[in-house]
Amino acid sequence: MTLKLYFDFLSQPSRALFIFLKLNKIPFEACSVALRNGVHLTDEFKTKFNRFQKVPFIHDREFKLSESVAIIRYLAREYNLDNKWYPKDSKKQAQVDEYLEWQHNNTRAFCALYFQKKWLFPLLTGEPPVPEQLQKFEDNMISTFNNIENIWLADTPFLSGNEVSVADIFAACEIEQPRIAGFEPRQGRPKLAAWLDRVRNEANPYYDEAHTILNKMAKKGGQAKL
Amino acid sequence: MTLKLYFDFLSQPSRALFIFLKLNKIPFEACSVALRNGVHLTDEFKTKFNRFQKVPFIHDREFKLSESVAIIRYLAREYNLDNKWYPKDSKKQAQVDEYLEWQHNNTRAFCALYFQKKWLFPLLTGEPPVPEQLQKFEDNMISTFNNIENIWLADTPFLSGNEVSVADIFAACEIEQPRIAGFEPRQGRPKLAAWLDRVRNEANPYYDEAHTILNKMAKKGGQAKL
Numbered sequence: 163m164t165l166k167l168y169f170d171f172l173s174q175p176s177r178a179l180f181i182f183l184k185l186n187k188i189p190f191e192a193c194s195v196a197l198r199n200g201v202h203l204t205d206e207f208k209t210k211f212n213r214f215q216k217v218p219f220i221h222d223r224e225f226k227l228s229e230s231v232a233i234i235r236y237l238a239r240e241y242n243l244d245n246k247w248y249p250k251d252s253k254k255q256a257q258v259d260e261y262l263e264w265q266h267n268n269t270r271a272f273c274a275l276y277f278q279k280k281w282l283f284p285l286l287t288g289e290p291p292v293p294e295q296l297q298k299f300e301d302n303m304i305s306t307f308n309n310i311e312n313i314w315l316a317d318t319p320f321l322s323g324n325e326v327s328v329a330d331i332f333a334a335c336e337i338e339q340p341r342i343a344g345f346e347p348r349q350g351r352p353k354l355a356a357w358l359d360r361v362r363n364e365a366n367p368y369y370d371e372a373h374t375i376l377n378k379m380a381k382k383g384g385q386a387k388l
Numbered sequence: 389m390t391l392k393l394y395f396d397f398l399s400q401p402s403r404a405l406f407i408f409l410k411l412n413k414i415p416f417e418a419c420s421v422a423l424r425n426g427v428h429l430t431d432e433f434k435t436k437f438n439r440f441q442k443v444p445f446i447h448d449r450e451f452k453l454s455e456s457v458a459i460i461r462y463l464a465r466e467y468n469l470d471n472k473w474y475p476k477d478s479k480k481q482a483q484v485d486e487y488l489e490w491q492h493n494n495t496r497a498f499c500a501l502y503f504q505k506k507w508l509f510p511l512l513t514g515e516p517p518v519p520e521q522l523q524k525f526e527d528n529m530i531s532t533f534n535n536i537e538n539i540w541l542a543d544t545p546f547l548s549g550n551e552v553s554v555a556d557i558f559a560a561c562e563i564e565q566p567r568i569a570g571f572e573p574r575q576g577r578p579k580l581a582a583w584l585d586r587v588r589n590e591a592n593p594y595y596d597e598a599h600t601i602l603n604k605m606a607k608k609g610g611q612a613k614l
Contacts, residue, residue, distance in 0.1 A: 213539055214490070214539070225479055225482075227482050227483075227486060228486060228490075229485070229486045229489035229490055230489075231485070231489045232482055232485035232486045232488070232489045233482075235481075235482070235485055236478060236479075236481075236482040236485070239478045239481070240478060252462060252465045252466060253451055253462075255461075255462075255465070256451075256453050256458055256459075256461070256462040257453075259455070259457070259458035259461055259462070260453060260454060260455045260458045262458070263455035263456075263457045263458045263492070264440070264454075264455055266489070266492030266493055267492055267493065267496070267497060270493070271493060271497070313439055313440070
C-alpha cells in the first residue's frame with residue numbers, strides 16, 4: 163500500500179478524512195496514532211512523520227502532506243475524482259471549498275475549543291474550567307450552529323447545495339465532537355438534527371465506523387475518561 | 389467587466405486577493421467596501437452582496453463566492469492558471485494548499501486577534517485592552533512567527549518551496565497587519581524579514597499598492613485612527 167493515513171478517531175478532521183477515503187474507495191493503510199499517549203510529541207515523530215506534530219496527515223510514498231483539506235484536494239487530483247463528494251465542476255467545487263475554508267474559524271475552531279475547555283483540559287490538568295470563559299466558548303459554538311442552521315442550510319438540504327459533499331462530512335465530524343463533553347447539538351435544532359441524519363445516512367457505514375469510540379464516550383454524558 | 393472584487397485594503401485577505409488578481413492579469417472591477425462605515429452590516433448587503441457580511445468576496449456574473457482561499461482556487465480553474473503563484477502540478481499545488489489551510493488557525497487567527505484586541509476594539513469602544521489577555525494574544529502571534537521562521541522557512545526561501553506562491557502573499561498580508569498596532573514583525577527575525585522582502589519584490593508593484601494605507605498607518609506607531 164503506497165498511501166498511508168495517520169489518524170486518531172478522537173480527532174475531528176481525522177474522522178472526516180477516513181470517511182472520505184472509504185467513500186471514494188481509495189486504498190490506504192490505516193495508521194492509528196494514539197494522541198492520548200503523546201506519541202506525536204517526540205522529536206522522532208517531528209522529523210520522520212509530521213513536522214507539525216498533529217493528525218491527520220498522509221504519506222504517499224515519499225510525499226508527506228498535512229492539513230486535511232489540502233489532503234482531500236490532493237487525493238481528488240491524484241485519483242481523478244469527480245463525484246458528489248468533491249465535484250470537478252468549477253462552481254460546484256467552489257461551493258464545497260467555500261464551506262471548507264469558512265469552517266476553520268467557525269465550526270472547527272469553536273466546537274474544538276468548547277470540547278477542549280469543557281472536557282479535555284480539565285481531564286488532563288485536574289483543573290475545572292472557568293465558568294465565564296466556558297460560557298464564551300459555548301456562545302461562540304452556538305452562534306456557529308445558528309449560522310449553519312440559518313445561513314448554510316437556509317435553502318438547501320446540504321451545506322453546498324442539493325447534494326451531499328465532503329463539506330458536510332467535515333462539518334458533521336466537528337459537530338459530533340462536543341457530545342463527548344456532554345453537549346447535544348441536535349437538541350432544539352430540528353433542521354441541524356435532520357441534516358446530521360442525512361449526512362450520516364449518505365456516509366454510512368463509514369460514518370458510524372469512524373464514530374464508534376465517540377458514540378461510546380458520548381453515552382457517558384461528559385463523564386468519559388481518555 | 390464580469391468579475392467584481394469586493395474588498396477593503398484594511399482587510400488582510402482582501403489585499404492578498406487583490407495582489408493575486410493583479411499578478412495574474414485577471415481583469416476585474418475593484419469594488420471598495422468601507423468596513424469602517426459599517427456598510428456591510430445592513431440587511432440589504434446580506435441579501436444582495438454577501439450573506440456572511442464580510443470581505444473579500446467576488447461576484448462573477450450571477451455567481452457569488454466568499455472565502456478568499458476558495459476564490460483563488462475558483463479563479464485558477466476559470467482562468468486556467470498554471471504558474472508559480474498557483475501551480476497545477478499536483479504535489480506543488482498541495483504544498484501551497486497545505487499552507488493556505490494551516491494559516492487559518494495560525495497566521496490568520498493570531499495576527500488578526502492581536503490587531504483587533506490591541507488597536508481596533510480599543511479604538512471602537514474607547515476601552516483599553518486587558519494587559520494579561522493582550523499578552524496571551526501576543527504570545528500566540530509570536531509563536532506563529534516562530535513556526536514560520538523555524539518550520540515553514542527551515543529549508544526553503546518561500547513557504548511552499550523554492551518558488552514564491554500565493555501562500556507567501558497570504559502570509560505576508562497577515563504579518564503586515566499588526567504593524568498598524570505598533571508591532572514590528574521584522575524586528576529580531578532576520579529570516580522572516582528577508583522573506584518578507586523577497587515576497588514584496590516578487591509581488592510588486594501590486595504589493596505596495598495594496599499596502600499604501602497600511603504603511604501610512606504603521607508610521608504612526610500604533611496611534612493611527614480609522
